[in-house]
Amino acid sequence: MKNTFSALIVLIILCSCTKNYKPDVVEITKAPGKPSGIPFKNYLGINVFEWDFAENNQTNVISEKRMDLIKSFGGIRHYLDWEKIEHTEGQYTFNPSHSGSWYYDIMYQRTKDEGLDILTCLKTIPDWLINTYPEDKRNNENVPAPYNLDKSNPASYIKQAKVGFQFAARYGSNKNIDPSLVTVNKSLRWNGDEANVVKIGLNLVKYIECDNERDKWWKGKQAEQTPEEYAANLSAFYDGNKGKLGKNVGVKTADPKMMVVMGGLATANPDYV
Numbered sequence: 001m002k003n004t005f006s007a008l009i010v011l012i013i014l015c016s017c018t019k020n021y022k023p024d025v026v027e028i029t030k031a032p033g034k035p036s037g038i039p040f041k042n043y044l045g046i047n048v049f050e051w052d053f054a055e056n057n058q059t060n061v062i063s064e065k066r067m068d069l070i071k072s073f074g075g076i077r078h079y080l081d082w083e084k085i086e087h088t089e090g091q092y093t094f095n096p097s098h099s100g101s102w103y104y105d106i107m108y109q110r111t112k113d114e115g116l117d118i119l120t121c122l123k124t125i126p127d128w129l130i131n132t133y134p135e136d137k138r139n140n141e142n143v144p145a146p147y148n149l150d151k152s153n154p155a156s157y158i159k160q161a162k163v164g165f166q167f168a169a170r171y172g173s174n175k176n177i178d179p180s181l182v183t184v185n186k187s188l189r190w191n192g193d194e195a196n197v198v199k200i201g202l203n204l205v206k207y208i209e210c211d212n213e214r215d216k217w218w219k220g221k222q223a224e225q226t227p228e229e230y231a232a233n234l235s236a237f238y239d240g241n242k243g244k245l246g247k248n249v250g251v252k253t254a255d256p257k258m259m260v261v262m263g264g265l266a267t268a269n270p271d272y273v
Contacts, residue, residue, distance in 0.1 A: 045075030050084075050102045053110070059096065060103040062110050076111060076118045077209075080104075082144070082163060083126035089159070091185035092166045093196045098189065108171060108204035119261060120171075121209040122164065129159065137222045144211055144233065147222070151229040154241035160211075161236040164251045167208065172255025175201030181248040201255075208251055209261040210237045216266055227272050234262065 048070065055063040070076065086092055087099040095105040111118045124140040131138070132146040149156035168174075169182045177200050184196040210233065214225040225233065235241045238260045240250030247253065251260050265272055 039074065041072055042074035044073045045077060046070070046073040047077045047079060049079050050100070050104070050107060053107050059101050060106055062106065067110065067114070070111075071114055071116065074116075076116050078118055078120045079212075080120050080122050081124045081140075082122055082160070083124065083140075085167065086126055086163050088185070089126075089128045090183075092163065092183060093185050094170060094199075095196060096194055098185065104171075105199070105202070105204075108202070112204050117206055118204075119207040119209060120167070120205055121212055121261075121263075122160075122167065123209075123212045123263075125160075133222060137220065139219060139223060141216060141219050142223045143214075143225055143229075151225060152232050154232045154236040155245060157233045157236040158240075158245050158249055160233070161240055161245060161249045161251075164208065164210075164237050165240075165248050165254045167205075168251040168254035168258050169201075170199050171202050171205040172251075172258045173201055173203040173206075174255040174257065177201070177254060178247070205258070207259045207261050209263055210234055211263045213266040214263050215269075215272055230263070234260070 050059075052070070053062050053066060055061040055066075081099075084097045084099045084102060085094055085104070087097070091098070093099075095103050097104065108118065125142055125144050127140075129144070129146060130140055130142065133139075133142060134147070137147070143151055144160040145151065145156040146159070166182065169177050179198065179200065182198050182200055184198050186195045186197070188195055214230045214233070217224050236245060236250065238250055239252035240246060243250075243253065251258055262273075
């Protein structure tokens with residue numbers, strides 16, 4: 001009641017003060033100087049999955065109607081589930097992926113042709129990693145490390161950092177990579193299947209995000225990382241903990257120019273950073 005009464009008094013005062021007020025007439029003119037030249041769409045971004053590009057069930061065909069919608073945005077963030085490109089541990093597939101049969105070469109090439117910078121958010125963990133956890137703790141959003149490893153040790157995240165290397169070697173801009181370090185699973189799943197081919201330095205992706213919402217307290221301790229633990233995770237993913245984890249580990253190890261992006265936070269808390 002006290003706050004309501006105070007607000008009423010303020011309103012009465014304002015009405016009394018403005019009763020005889022006559023506003024000046026202001027002519028609105030064009031602001032001085034040249035326009036920025038930045039398209040409005042560059043202030044807008046969207047999260048997408050690979051199926052948001054596809055023509056119905058044709059995973060190797062881009063839908064022109066959907067592409068027209070995507071082009072309305074200046075920033076594209078692609079949610080890429082780790083399992084899609086490493087369905088079996090150590091067996092990398094991109095075009096087509098052995099999980100879902102997605103053609104990432106086609107998708108990323110088209111976004112580049114349209115002048116769209118795409119940020120790939122490599123997230124979740126594959127089934128072969130989930131299965132290292134006890135049955136009652138299994139979730140694809142668990143920390144990207146095998147169960148019961150030290151979450152503050154960069155070496156615990158070597159598996160994720162290895163897939164980061166393979167992704168950057170293929171879609172980054174560095175063509176001077178030792179071919180012996182780059183691998184794909186060339187096996188065929190059925191008669192008429194398309195085999196994966198090793199490709200290096202396609203220069204299609206500039207940014208990669210290291211997982212997402214690592215402060216996810218609602219999934220339990222097996223899915224949550226402290227700031228220090230996520231820093232260890234980033235150290236491995238970024239450059240293999242300054243190269244200590246091997247020649248085929250870390251995004252920057254494959255492509256020094258690819259930008260590694262910190263995962264988005266679930267809470268707007270600067271203290272985490």
